[in-house]
Amino acid sequence: MQHLQQLVIEAIETSQFPETPTNLYDPIRYILTLGGKRVRPVLTLMAAELFGMQEMDEIIPAAKAVEFFHNFSLIHDDLMDKAPLRRGKTTVHEKWDANIAILSGDGLLVKAYEEISKCNPVYLPATLRILSKVAMEVCEGQQLDMDYESRASLSMPEYLEMIRLKTSVLLGGALQLGAILSGANEQQQQLIYDFGENVGLAFQLQDDILDAYGDPDTFGKIVGGDIMINKKTFLLVKLMEVIAEEDVPTMQYLLHSTVESVPTKVEDMLTLYDKYQVREAADELKDIYTQRAFEKMDALDVPNERKEALLLLANNLLVRQQ
């Protein structure tokens, strides 16, 4: 996997873009060199290896397309969410401005399609179809996320569908692209897609759990950050679903407080989480998604030794220090 990661990093970071207009291309160069683990494009290469493809040169454009698409969505999402930082660095709209973030994001989306069109033309209708399907779903997920922000409550099915669209379909799609380009049939493509989508769902639940219960030394973000801003995570949605009448005023009071006005906001909310065992519910659902992912991998019709790398990656993603 490290070898594939190196391939991807080199391909991404040596991508050439025109010099001018600098306000269009500098933000694209900037976001692509902010680093990150490049998990999504690595998944594309790993899926190709899984299905026996040896020529990684043929898969690299699809991997780049996936990473370009992901970074387009980061630029626009950060702008829409007014986020000041991305991977510890200033976001594009802060470093430049909103218009430049809109346009350089647009450019990067076009570049994603430009990359995918370099792939084996035999598979072009299929790869294009998947890229566009995933792209629309990611847009839908981001729109739902924004819509839900202003709503008082959210049902669990709504929450799960939102995270599926916003974060999980791209993991499935990244894998499916590698499968398509290696000649996998549609049934096999569906299995590897489902593996990715379920890993994505489990990962997102883990992210929700870690934000509330993570080790402050290793988590990387401020523990309790989601609670501070009333972010609708699995934990909060679950709490709202199961909370008894008598505790609703306490919850509402906390949701209408800031850590400035109520310094114990995070601990008090965690007390409610504990009382209603929402963490256990999250762990349980995470395990179900993880189990489902492994079942999909199990059903894949390729030699077991070729599955090892992806299983190891999934394990690494899903068993984080807590």
Next chain:
Amino acid sequence: MQHLQQLVIEAIETSQFPETPTNLYDPIRYILTLGGKRVRPVLTLMAAELFGMQEMDEIIPAAKAVEFFHNFSLIHDDLMDKAPLRRGKTTVHEKWDANIAILSGDGLLVKAYEEISKCNPVYLPATLRILSKVAMEVCEGQQLDMDYESRASLSMPEYLEMIRLKTSVLLGGALQLGAILSGANEQQQQLIYDFGENVGLAFQLQDDILDAYGDPDTFGKIVGGDIMINKKTFLLVKLMEVIAEEDVPTMQYLLHSTVESVPTKVEDMLTLYDKYQVREAADELKDIYTQRAFEKMDALDVPNERKEALLLLANNLLVRQQ
């Protein structure tokens, strides 16, 4: 041509999009029903007919891709330019908000690629290459336009390159897509592309001229509107290029005035335009581009009677009531 226009309008206006999320798909439905002449997608169909294609069903997806792309750029450009109106109706970012304009524009760009991928797969690498090339150029043109807005002056080559990218390449690209899908060879593709790009340049110059000299009864916008806001048109760029030292203070005074502070701003600027014959220079350059367009059409290796419809359209576009 009216028959093709009907085909296009019907194809665009009966496009189906998912019901939800409504904040993602309603703006897309809205912008696509604002009307307009649908010149760009009609060009795609006309180019296909020019090269002998009879099956318009095979070309419609490319025509839709062109119109979807154009409308994506309208949503994002209107947001970046803070425009309140588009075709006399409220713009997307005004009717909804900035975030919804960003995301629904993104979605429409993805939908453009979804349409193009429905075309004959034999030509998919070529059609994708042209769509992405044109799309990047339109982004570059918009970025240059924004960059130039804050600059005190602009050279004529800079201005012409900006309008080429922002408005003309899409006319050329729309035609080239129709040519590709009709099996035209690369030399013929280039000729029809060049025809479209030159018609586009001539049309943009005409637009600059009409804004200052058009008939208030037929122009549709306020005559002198560009002058009021110091928009860098061919006329202003040319004036800055040729103006004598002695008239610079007058020009600068007018550029630093509003019609509120100096009610004669438009007439006084027109007096300078007349003194330096910038309108004549614009007419001359418009004629050169028009001539070039006709030469490209002349060089095309198809029966003359098939050229008539496009020549008539170009004539209609370029000989407007003044």
